[in-house]
Amino acid sequence: MTLDEQLDRTPDAQVPTYTPAGPPRPSADELRARIPGWGVDLDPADRPSVPKLQLDPGRTGAHWDFPERQQEEPPRERSIEHRFLTPVFGTAQPTRGLSGAIRKLAYARWSDAQTAHWLALIAADRVDVVEGFVGSILSGHPDNLLAETGIRAELTGDGLRSRTGDGRTDWKHQWMDPFVVAAPWVLAGAGAVAAVRRLLR
Amino acid sequence: MRAMVYRGPYRIRVEEKDRPRIEHPNDAIVKVQLAAICGSDLHLYHGMMPDTRVGHTFGHEFIGIVDEVGSSVQSLQVGDRVMVPFNVFCGSCWFCARGLCHNVNPNATAVGGIYGYSHTTGGYDGGQAEYVRVPFADVGPSLIPDWMSDEDAVLCTDALATAYFGAQLGEIVEGDTVVVFGAGPIGIFAAKSSWLMGAGRVIVVDHLDHRLEKARTFAQAETLNFTEYADIVVEMKKQTDYLGADVAIDAVGAEADGNLLMHVTSAKLKLQGGSPVALNWAIDSVRKGGTISVMGAYGPLFSAVKFGDALNKGLTLRMNQCPVKRQWPRLFEHIRNGYLKPSEIVTHRVPLEHIGEAYHMFSAKLDGCIKPLIVPDAA
Ligand SMILES: NC(=O)c1ccc[n+]([C@@H]2O[C@H](COP(=O)([O-])OP(=O)(O)OC[C@H]3O[C@@H](n4cnc5c(N)ncnc54)[C@H](O)[C@@H]3O)[C@@H](O)[C@H]2O)c1
Ligand SMILES: [Zn+2]
Numbered sequence: 001m002t003l004d005e006q007l008d009r010t011p012d013a014q015v016p017t018y019t020p021a022g023p024p025r026p027s028a029d030e031l032r033a034r035i036p037g038w039g040v041d042l043d044p045a046d047r048p049s050v051p052k053l054q055l056d057p058g059r060t061g062a063h064w065d066f067p068e069r070q071q072e073e074p075p076r077e078r079s080i081e082h083r084f085l086t087p088v089f090g091t092a093q094p095t096r097g098l099s100g101a102i103r104k105l106a107y108a109r110w111s112d113a114q115t116a117h118w119l120a121l122i123a124a125d126r127v128d129v130v131e132g133f134v135g136s137i138l139s140g141h142p143d144n145l146l147a148e149t150g151i152r153a154e155l156t157g158d159g160l161r162s163r164t165g166d167g168r169t170d171w172k173h174q175w176m177d178p179f180v181v182a183a184p185w186v187l188a189g190a191g192a193v194a195a196v197r198r199l200l201r
Numbered sequence: 202m203r204a205m206v207y208r209g210p211y212r213i214r215v216e217e218k219d220r221p222r223i224e225h226p227n228d229a230i231v232k233v234q235l236a237a238i239c240g241s242d243l244h245l246y247h248g249m250m251p252d253t254r255v256g257h258t259f260g261h262e263f264i265g266i267v268d269e270v271g272s273s274v275q276s277l278q279v280g281d282r283v284m285v286p287f288n289v290f291c292g293s294c295w296f297c298a299r300g301l302c303h304n305v306n307p308n309a310t311a312v313g314g315i316y317g318y319s320h321t322t323g324g325y326d327g328g329q330a331e332y333v334r335v336p337f338a339d340v341g342p343s344l345i346p347d348w349m350s351d352e353d354a355v356l357c358t359d360a361l362a363t364a365y366f367g368a369q370l371g372e373i374v375e376g377d378t379v380v381v382f383g384a385g386p387i388g389i390f391a392a393k394s395s396w397l398m399g400a401g402r403v404i405v406v407d408h409l410d411h412r413l414e415k416a417r418t419f420a421q422a423e424t425l426n427f428t429e430y431a432d433i434v435v436e437m438k439k440q441t442d443y444l445g446a447d448v449a450i451d452a453v454g455a456e457a458d459g460n461l462l463m464h465v466t467s468a469k470l471k472l473q474g475g476s477p478v479a480l481n482w483a484i485d486s487v488r489k490g491g492t493i494s495v496m497g498a499y500g501p502l503f504s505a506v507k508f509g510d511a512l513n514k515g516l517t518l519r520m521n522q523c524p525v526k527r528q529w530p531r532l533f534e535h536i537r538n539g540y541l542k543p544s545e546i547v548t549h550r551v552p553l554e555h556i557g558e559a560y561h562m563f564s565a566k567l568d569g570c571i572k573p574l575i576v577p578d579a580a
Contacts, residue, residue, distance in 0.1 A: 180469060
């Protein structure tokens, strides 16, 4: 619909919004009849998150004031906005390689409030992808770039019809996705070419 | 064990990984029976969340059987059938008392701990795997009621609880007009929950017709496909007698479509914490003095939010990661009474070995996909 078709230009002074009355509201009886469960939580007292923040000491199942500390090994990076390493933390994928060095720096140097902190982490993520790819070859389980994108779902999931059926708008940028996938390789490749050139010069 | 692992933006694979072990006396190891892919996982999958490491296993929606417990665990036993809220939390800190734990995420103070959601939320591997480490086993997990199906239970670990919470943050009073942006699982469930709170009208906005159809049939909502209108905000005003909606719920988040510049600068170039298109539509569509509940997730960088409009209109903006477990007792009643039938939105059940295709399908919204579940031992 164009904007012109969308606009409603009847000069009707009775539009309720412009008077104190406000628009009419549907009746509770009608809604209750139409929608199973309508209004069962009308009373805020029945809503579990009213108020949003509430104290429920003793009801959480915790039997400690401060939890026992999980063992730290290897040294665990942490936000400098914390007083100390939290007593419990995830130990998945410890920092390693160049990406690890960037990540450690991002945590040691900048708080969560600094844009540099997040940009450094995003940069480390991209380095990690290249390291992961190289590592996958060395470890004998090379990345299969195509299969890992799950692209087969285009066939099993009716890719073409899914995109043409709806009035959808995400096709405008979905074509960029392969470039996002390829970007680290292109950048790494360009970097390698530049480095080789410099060496040869 | 077999586990989904991240290899880079838009790339995942299933790998053999070490089975997680007890690392703290209150840990449990849960053997996953059913997991799900959440819209939030797409932000990781697209490489938008800082400190998403190669090798990370995603998955914050899962249920399973307790396989091992640490020495201080009192309330769970091996063999128990449990559902695990997506939040990792200690149950005892100053923040926990207020629903926002501080003791489990060393990597940031700007967000709590979440399973399988990058190192920015604590570096915990998630549940799209055969086994998962569950910290604070006496605090987080609950026994699944006997009468509840696995599929309903897994949807309570995030999607349904979040949406129900989102409707509560809307502070809906009887007769309110509620507009929900996004017809994904969160939006559809939020629309349905709005009725329970007494909404008078519920309107769902998206650009995917198959999802809007679900919003009509499952949630009895009116729907608008925003691609059909030159200006969706004008349409919202027109639909509400030029008042604007009383309440808006943002169930879209960081990858909102509808403005290519906003989408590309955030989802593709990572120059913004998230595309604020849906949030800005919410700000402009609600009436002066209205309330906006933000359930859509945004990254830690800034986003171009129309803050001036929010101020000048006197809006109330409310938001949070959902405190999942607190929603459960009341949600269980609603499910038992038949007011909420969460598993009706499940469109795909995919073996773990094929999770790569499930991600692509859910991300590109193929094959009418609304909610895909992952079955680890579908062999
Ligand atoms: N706060 C929390 O605790 C919490 C928990 C779970 C999920 N989330 C977030 O909620 C959001 C939705 O999750 P989901 O699982 O439903 O995801 P989803 O990706 O399945 O759904 C998002 C929907 O929004 C639609 N959309 C895109 N741009 C839009 C726009 N401008 N206006 C209206 N609709 C638009 C998409 O077409 C899609 O249908 C995500 O951002 C997710 O991260 C938050
Ligand atoms: Zn989630």
